Amino acid sequence: MSRIAILGARGRMGAAFARQWAQQHDVTALARPELDLSDLAALERLVKSLDYDILVNAAASTNVDRCETERDEATTVNATAVGLLARLAAERDARLIHISTDYVFDGEKDTPYVESDEARPLGHYGQTKLDGERLALAASPRHVVARVSWVFGPDKPSFVDMIVDRALKNPRVEAIADKISSPTSAEDSAEWLAAFFDPATPGGLYHACNSGPCTWQEYGQHALDCALQTGAPIQARTVEPIPLASMSAFVAPRPRQTALHTGKLTSVLGRPPRSWQDAVADFIQRKFR
Structure with a gap:
């Protein structure tokens, strides 16, 4: 039994961690x-x-546009505080597991990013998260940084809930069709990251998301298809495509393609993370159970 302290326990990931890990471990x-x-x-x-x-840090300043305008706050929360947590954990010979993001990349690569690819953030959010990563990893080789993207789970509404809830009420829904990444099940990530409770599991940087890339439109369409299979009274059967460039309200730049390759995590788990399609289907089935 490990003694685990989770920071950010009301977010999608932190809540999933607390609920699942408390079944076998001493969780604060x-x-x-x-x-x-x-x-x-x-x-x-x-x-x-x-x-x-x-020590698990699932807390962050994650509003990408707010980070662009409230830069000092974003730097403190996403970088300086992470360096402090990493130092405190190292001083007591404990392991820090820190959650980071695909926004550390500029999106110019056409294939999924691996951990050794150069990180070049487009905006201040991504830069602060990258700075936090570097501070965490510099404090101890035992520390773990897990990059995630497009997180969904039962503890806090996400894009998946939004698109399905809109389709229940409206005959037309839409989503961005030219931005690509890799969805992450918060509940699956709790299972993957538990592997790092073993001190023998190597620390370092890992991409921790479900297998496979998709666009927001494909992500939403699969969620609607799964909801229809449960018998949910979906009005909108198709997610209409819209371009990223049409989102005029965005303040911060968004990278176009940030799918994450999970081969390094697979080597630790002994199996690849299940596909994002399977994870979404399971989530939707339980949502309408």
Whole structure:
């Protein structure tokens, strides 16, 4: 049994981690108001008061557009605080598992990114997450950085819920058809990352998402198809395509193609992560059960 402290326990990933890992481990799950990554002194006091073997940081400033305008806050939360957590974990000979993002890439590559590809963020959010990665990995070779993308799960609504809920009420729905990435099941990620509770599992940088790339449109269409199979009264049967360039409200730049290759994670797990299609189908079936 590991002693695990989870920061960001009300997010999609943190909540899934807390629920699943508590079945076999001693879990302390923290979120606001007791957790504030922008208050570094309070954060240090809090973390020093905890008893843990594994410190998991699933908290972040993730509003991409807000990060572009509130740069100091984003830097503190996504980078400086991560360096502090990494140092505190290393000082007590514990492992940090830190959640990062596909937005560290510029999207210019036509095939899925591997961990050794150069990271070139387009916006401030991606830059702060990359800085956090580097601080985490520099503090200890045992620390783990897990990059995820397009996360969905039962604990907090995501794109999957949004597209299905809209299709239940409207005869027409749409999604971006020229932006590609790899969906990540929060519940699947809890299973994958548990492999790093074993001290013998190598630390470092990992891409931790479900297998296979897709566009937002394909992601949404599969969710609707799965909902229809459950008998849900879906009005919109097709997700209409729209271009990324049409999203005039976006402040921050978005990378075009950030699918993540999971071969390194596969080598640790001994099997590849299941396909995003299977993970979405399972999620939708339980949503309408």
